[in-house]
Amino acid sequence: MNKLFDSTSPYLRQHADNPVHWQQWGDEATREARDRDVPILLSVGYSACHWCHVMAHESFEDEATAALMNEHFVCVKVDREERPDIDAVYMNATVAMTSQGGWPMTCFLTPDGAPFYCGTYFPKEPRGGMPSFTQLLEAVADTWRNRRGDVQQAASSVVAELERSADGVPGGGPELDSALLDAAAAALVADEDRVHGGFGGAPKFPPAAAMEALLRNYERTGSEVSLGVVERVASAMARGGIHDQLGGGFARYSVDAGWVVPHFEKMLYDNALLLRAYAHLARRTGSDLALRVTEMTAEFLLRDLRTESGCFASALDADTEGVEGATYVWTPAQLVEVLGPDDGEWAARTFGVTPEGTFEEGASVLQLPDDPSDRDRWRRVSTALFESRGTRAQPGRDDKVVTAWNGLAVTALAEAGVGIGRQEWVDAAAKCARTLLDMHRVDGRLRRASLGGEVGEPVGVLEDYACLATGLAALHQATGDEFWLQESRQLLDHALARFEDPNEAGSWFDTADDAETLVARPRDPVDGATPSGASSIAEALLTVSVLADPDTAARFGVAADNALARISILFDRAPRAAGHWLAVAEASVRGPMQVAIATTGGDDLVRAARREVPGGAVVVVGEPGSTPLLADRPLVDGCATAYVCRGFVCDRPVTTTPELTRLLAE
DSSP, rough: OOOOOTTTTTHHHHHTTSSSSOOESSSHHHHHHHHTTTOEEEEETEEEEEEEEHHHHITOOOHHHHHHHHHHOOOEEEETOOHHHHHHHHHHHHHHSSHHHHEEEEEEOOOOOOOEEESOOSSSBBTTTBOOOHHHHHHHHHHHHHHHHHHHHHHHHHHHHHHHTTTTOOOOOOSSSSSHHHHHHHHHHTOOOTTSSSSSSSSSSSOOHHHHHHHHHHHHOOOOOHHHHHHHHHHHHHHSSSBTTTTTTTOOSSSSSSSSSEEEEEEEHHHHHHHHHHHHHHHHHHHHHHHHHHHHHHHIIIIIBOOOOOOOSSSEEEEEEOOOOOOOOBOOOHHHHHHOOHHHHHHHHHHTSSSSSSSSSSBBBOOOOOOOSSSSHHHHHHHHHHHTTTTTTOOEEEEOEEHHHHHHHHHHHHHHHHHOOOHHHHHHHHHHHHHHHHHHHTTTEEBBBEETTTTOOBBBOOHHHHHHHHHHHHHHHHHHHHHHHHHHHHHHHHHHTBBBBBSSSTTTTTSOSSSSOOSSSOOOOOOOOOOOHHHHHHHHHHHHHTSOOOOHHHHHHHHHHHHHHHHHHHHHHHGOOOHHHHHHHHHHOOOOOEEEESSSOOOOHHHHHHOOOOOOOEEEEEEESSGGTTHHHHHHHHEEEEEEEETTEEOOOOOOOHHHHHHHHO
């Protein structure tokens, strides 16, 4: 029977009505596979995945296919967002076997979890050189029955490769200094797509981490080249179809190199990372476009992804009632129907809606090549189209609250809120963080996710501790509340105890030392669509090391330095795989910069500091002695006073905005 009904994963619940006898990952499935002497069929995906839905409709909802699966296998469904450890291990196996990966992921395992055949999507009928899914099932079942030795040999070789790849990045890389970071930035610049912005070809993903790294490089060096790369990709994405021109928010990626047609799913993690990058760009350059995108992205998070608890849902689906992008695309006739002939034709020209269409069946994804000169008309038309779009069927929402991704949202909203001057964003970040601490912390340990107020069983992984700790540190800076700093420090103490490799300084496992034992203990320091757990913990440790008491600061500072030193080989050889690492390293080589403002109330000095500091710097505001960074730092002549330090070197205290601005620009 199907056992997914009581899951806390919306993705698993989507398969609860399948005729497949799905089980969740666990000992029960392993025991059944041993007792029946059959392989485990592991299917991994996530709720917003278009091809996951396609394979489910073609195969998992089909009675005959389900019967074949149930007869020959123990069938296990995993939500990759809820169990990133399982996903990481078996994705490594899939890539090792096929040289590519993706979702849905389909793996066949021995009863003890060793993979012996892996792939991704398999069609219902043979297509493009791929066997049908039923052909694959029959072939694997036959091999298991009649060539067991071949299966065991394949499984052993794959497990050996997984264990080898779990060794992590070797130490001994170049010294981390300004020259190394400048060379890494130059390598990123050389990889830019100068025609469309960004990096690489289709499919093209938003490079939020690289944007932040290059922006910090510009702030340190004044390199207009680095800034230009950021400005070009920020503009191209903001004006392209990947950006929702009516409702804000970014799709997961563009299927073309020009950012025109998105894969329509909207992920929390993408939008949190992009909110942080665009807010930083807006306050650094004063760009109206960056500011508008910042505001639209924050509004999207608060309007469309915020749950009743105050935390944020994981994603909006790519499909609407089984049709990809149906909510978002328009034809010229539809524009006229909503707006009338004059405004409809004007909207078609403004948003690039053509009779031929840019998407499918003559429909177009809205783009904005230029800002219209008639701003009032633009606002009126956009509002009317957004309201009309709201009457259409809407994509499904994955209401699962993931700790790490909500931590990214907390950081972005807190930083953007103080940088742009939007207190309501800071308040939303604080509400989310408080809920995470109250709900997702069980017996002192973080859980990975919750659904509808019910916390799931999967335990937190490294990125959960790291991203939440960084978000809490951002809230401490935004509010001056010591509570957030203490909670951040506790999370980092736990991470150091449970996730750091005791035998390799600076190396981190993605699962705790007492977590479930898989065929390999995952450890992947390379940044991908989200920052790696290792780069995220390095950021959190570095940030809190300059906020906390001296003893804590020393421990955390050493751990952050060790992590950066171990990863420096990536800066030298593969900087595009280390975007978030580079952003953290840029902060590190500047000290990090610390700005402590002793004051008894809000003033121009505070606003200037929050507006002008480089990315990765810390700003703390409060009464003298109210927090460790303000210890022994009094008012000067009764005036608000700014203390600016870089690492262990401090400038003289200043009391005027021009003096502070000059210090921050040095």
